[in-house]
Amino acid sequence: MxxxxxxxxxxTRIETTTDGGSRFSDGELALDPRIVTTxxxxxxxxxxxxxxxxxYVRSDGFDSxxxxxxxxxxxxxxxxxxxxxxxxxxxxxxxxxxxxxxADVTGVGHRTxxxxxxxxxxxxxxx
Numbered sequence: 001m002x003x004x005x006x007x008x009x010x011x012t013r014i015e016t017t018t019d020g021g022s023r024f025s026d027g028e029l030a031l032d033p034r035i036v037t038t039x040x041x042x043x044x045x046x047x048x049x050x051x052x053x054x055x056y057v058r059s060d061g062f063d064s065x066x067x068x069x070x071x072x073x074x075x076x077x078x079x080x081x082x083x084x085x086x087x088x089x090x091x092x093x094x095x096x097x098x099x100x101x102x103a104d105v106t107g108v109g110h111r112t113x114x115x116x117x118x119x120x121x122x123x124x125x126x127x
Contacts, residue, residue: 007031009031009046010028010029012026012092012099015103015104017088020107021107022109024086024092033045050127051127054124055124057121061119067109068104068108069102069109073126074101074123074124074127079096079119080118081095081115081116083115084100084111085111087110
């Protein structure tokens with residue numbers, strides 16, 4: 001098929017801590033070269049395990065109170081930038097192309113805010 005080596009893309013996981021708070025951890029998603037259809041050159045493809053269909057989300061702006069994720073889900077940023085703050089005060093920004101695995105479904109959760117002008121768009125994919 002191709003000599004292209006496998007590679008990875010990094011993602012951020014938001015997870016519940018033992019004391020009911022939240023924190024960030026980093027993970028890697030393996031990407032392997034595959035021919036996805038005839039006539040298209042091989043592309044790097046990675047599996048995002050999903051329990052159900054994806055939801056497209058759009059918001060002109062927001063600033064949430066701390067909340068746990070409603071379900072373990074992938075957040076795929078499409079447009080705009082968001083700021084996520086864990087219960088421990090750690091802050092990360094996510095922009096188009098970033099992957100986040102929101103897995104802090106119990107406890108205090110995290111806070112999410114839009115950065116700059118909206119709209120903010122993402123896909124929620126149940127894990």
